[in-house]
Amino acid sequence: MPEQGMQLAGGRDIVLPFSKAVEISLRSLKIRFGRSLITTSGVILAIAFLMSVWSNNAIIGSLRDENKSEINLMLQQNGIETGVNESGEASEESRARIREEESKQAWLISLSLLVCVVGIANAMLMSVTERFREIGTMKCLGALDSFIVKLFLLESTCQGFAGTSVGILIGLSLTMGLALMDYGDYVFKYFPLAPIGESALYALAIGTLLSLIGAMLPAYRAAKMEPVEAMRADT
């Protein structure tokens, strides 16, 4: 670990190896599993929503691109613009409607992700307040500000990664279930594997990144804590 900084006479640097930091963070999550689950549920829900929208778009897009009359009929029965007229070309009007639909979705998605970040930040702030004494103790033992930041960011990122993975699975299976009811076998026949895999990766990156962003302010606050806090006998 490139922990920069000077050495005092006769001593080595102060370090927190990455592997040890990961270990501590994972343990902190494990011991507060119930709490972590509540925090994570926000991420799970937001990402499940994102993933279900994306995979739904991918499946419908794939079916629409097939442009088979029986599929188009099914799509239209579900109130979806096939966007294709008799001559096989999408009309201006239906394209505009699809675009409008998409912008509405984007708006909803961004809102849900924003709520998710705020939720994470809130939960992490609580977690910091709850652990004032623990953080103060670590500082008394010689932890640098950067160690504390590292621990909290890692904790949130791991939590976010796990939550996002679960969210992706939930979102995808929900969409698949609904699509199967509506379109039956066609879903498997024209399953858009590549686009769905791609959106799953994007969702994973977004969910993890948001967890990291949400934890930044709380981690900073934790790191700025004075070691004297550890001495307080109350709380």
Place this chain on the structure above:
Amino acid sequence: MSEERGQNGQEEQRTVVRTQEVKKAYQMGEITVNALRGVDLEVYLGEYMSIMGPSGSGKSTLFNMVGGLDKPTEGKVYIDEVDVAQLDAYELAWLRCRKIGYIFQSFNLIPVMTALENVTLPMVFAGLTSDESRDKGMDLLAKVGLGDRHSHKPFELSGGQQQRVAVARALANDPAVILADEPTGNLDLRTGTEIIDLLKDMNQSSGVTVISATHDHKMLSVSDRVVWIADGRIDNIALREDLEIEVTQVEGE
């Protein structure tokens, strides 16, 4: 002050902590509270010093100064002849990691870690390999009488045992000073005495300086010197020889 040192009469003791005219003022709204009003104190290497005083006397403030946890408004604090005020954040962390071992009233073990991991955490910070720190951690736990409890989590240990782990943790990086803040405050009489004996034992066997803030009169009998703080100043410094009578009187009550 100079009188006490004259009485001390022991030849060339090395000073490990020194405060010079230390003053500390807190601003509370309109009012300035003078927690310390000029304290000169020298702590010698290898001694066992207790700081006593009623709450509000500035005892905790002085204790935090001596431990490098707080900076004085005026005056200087030297730990191992280094002026604490001159240190940056990194150097302060280094000082806390290697020169000072902290023991708290409420034990403050990290709840997610086993006894051994708690003891080895300061060693990890100090850059020891995991093998080195495990061996040293086991030695320390054996020394405090908890060799067989190394894999227990704090909540699986009694208060006295937790404080023993904390003592082992304080000794992790062979510090020059152990700072104990009311180490017996949350313990019953018997376990409290055990912890005091343990601290005295460590003090004598490894020569580590122990500075302890306390109300506990059991502490007096093991202290080499006792500093009484009142109203932000040193009220009195007494040597153990002068204390024996007083202690027996207290115990006789």
